[in-house]
Amino acid sequence: MPELPEVETVRRGLAPVFTGSGLERVETRRGDLRFPFPPRFSERLAGRRVTALGRRAKYLVATLDDGEALVMHLGMSGSFRIDAADPQAVHHRAASAKAAHDHVVFHFAGGARVTYNDPRRFGFMLLVPKAELAAHRLLAGLGVEPLGDELTPERLAEALRGRKAPLKAALLDQRIIAGLGNIYVCEALHRARLSPLRAAGELVDAKGGPRRGLAGLVAAIKQVLGEAIEAGGSSLRDHRQTDGSLGYFQHSFRVYDREDAPCPTPGCRGHVARIAQGGRSTFFCRACQK
DNA sequence: CTGTGTTCCTGTTCGC
DNA sequence: TGCGAACAGGAACACA
Numbered sequence: 001m002p003e004l005p006e007v008e009t010v011r012r013g014l015a016p017v018f019t020g021s022g023l024e025r026v027e028t029r030r031g032d033l034r035f036p037f038p039p040r041f042s043e044r045l046a047g048r049r050v051t052a053l054g055r056r057a058k059y060l061v062a063t064l065d066d067g068e069a070l071v072m073h074l075g076m077s078g079s080f081r082i083d084a085a086d087p088q089a090v091h092h093r094a095a096s097a098k099a100a101h102d103h104v105v106f107h108f109a110g111g112a113r114v115t116y117n118d119p120r121r122f123g124f125m126l127l128v129p130k131a132e133l134a135a136h137r138l139l140a141g142l143g144v145e146p147l148g149d150e151l152t153p154e155r156l157a158e159a160l161r162g163r164k165a166p167l168k169a170a171l172l173d174q175r176i177i178a179g180l181g182n183i184y185v186c187e188a189l190h191r192a193r194l195s196p197l198r199a200a201g202e203l204v205d206a207k208g209g210p211r212r213g214l215a216g217l218v219a220a221i222k223q224v225l226g227e228a229i230e231a232g233g234s235s236l237r238d239h240r241q242t243d244g245s246l247g248y249f250q251h252s253f254r255v256y257d258r259e260d261a262p263c264p265t266p267g268c269r270g271h272v273a274r275i276a277q278g279g280r281s282t283f284f285c286r287a288c289q290k
Numbered sequence: 291c292t293g294t295g296t297t298c299c300t301g302t303t304c305g306c
Numbered sequence: 307t308g309c310g311a312a313c314a315g316g317a318a319c320a321c322a
Contacts (some may be wrong), residue, residue: 003315029295034298034318058316076315077300101300120299121315138318165293174317181315281313 002074004146005225006177007058007251009232011079014114015053017082018062021109022049029103033076034124044068044127045106047118057142059177061133069130071138072239075122081117083109086213144223153175153210153218160200161208168196168277177221183256186283191220193265195289196282227252255283263288 002010028037040042049065062070069083073200104116104125114121118130128136136234143159144150159176170176173187180188189196194217231249254264259274270287 008313036317073316075299075317117299118299120314122298163292168295172316183315196318281295 002058003144003181003184004058005232007060008229009053011053011055011060014080017112017114018050018053023106024109025107027105033103033118033121037125038127043191056139057174067130069133071128071221073123075118076118077120078118081115083113110226119208141175143176146177146179146225151218153215156218157204157208157210157214161204163200166196166277167194167198167200167201168282170200182280185245186256187224187254188221190284190289191224193289196284258283
């Protein structure tokens with residue numbers, strides 16, 4: 001379930017392993033995921049050390065000691081599994097492993113392994129020279145990171161000015177805010193009490209500044225992502241979990257996948273509706289989201 | 291430039 | 307129980 005909080009959770013879980021020992025060997029079990037693997041992928045990684053594991057939007061970026069960067073995207077169904085060098089962990093893994101869609105295995109010098117599994121193969125891996133990262137076609141157009149200081153009501157107003165697309169579509173657009181997906185857009189709009197159907201530009205005043213409501217949206221986005229990361233972090237502490245996709249936060253969804261449930265907004269008597277926007281499900285409350 | 295629809299792929303769930 | 311249809315967390319790309 002890789003939106004920003006899930007990718008960040010994965011990053012935190014993988015970082016100690018990736019930056020611990022050098023890469024001894026990397027196996028690919030097929031020639032491509034969404035895209036073909038880069039030429040000589042395994043050879044270019046073997047013997048390298050990962051100096052840092054970062055994240056940009058929903059991309060994981062492993063910086064290598066030779067000036068390249070391994071960029072990884074989980075698509076819709078990608079997940080990583082850690083098999084520690086610890087024999088007990090290996091033993092447990094043997095009982096629960098399902099290797100059907102294991103496409104890449106990273107073998108580290110200390111004996112640890114990290115396996116990338118992706119049934120739908122919408123994920124991909126790239127090798128990009130560090131100096132060209134910012135200009136890479138997949139990363140160059142990305143909008144602001146929603147966590148941290150860059151995302152402000154003023155900045156968002158600038159990006160939404162004149163937009164006729166519905167708020168739902170605008171927030172899913174990675175060129176505006178980088179890292180939101182279907183779940184967290186629904187959740188943030190509900191918390192901000194804004195309708196996903198509203199034209200995005202309506203939240204911007206004539207001078208291009210933020211209207212009332214935009215500050216609330218920014219706060220809701222940061223809040224829901226922050227809470228999700230906290231919850232995801234607590235579930236990833238258990239590395240024996242074979243499927244990195246469960247996270248405790250799914251139990252905290254207020255509207256996502258809750259069609260017909262009573263609206264959780266205090267005092268609201270509405271129910272969660274489900275509509276399609278751009279071919280994807282939107283969950284919201286018509287009564288309190290305006 | 292902006293907005294919308296299609297497409298990649300497999301697994302799971304739902305209605306008959 | 308079986309079986310086809312609908313749907314799933316993303317986003318590049320084509321096109322009006």
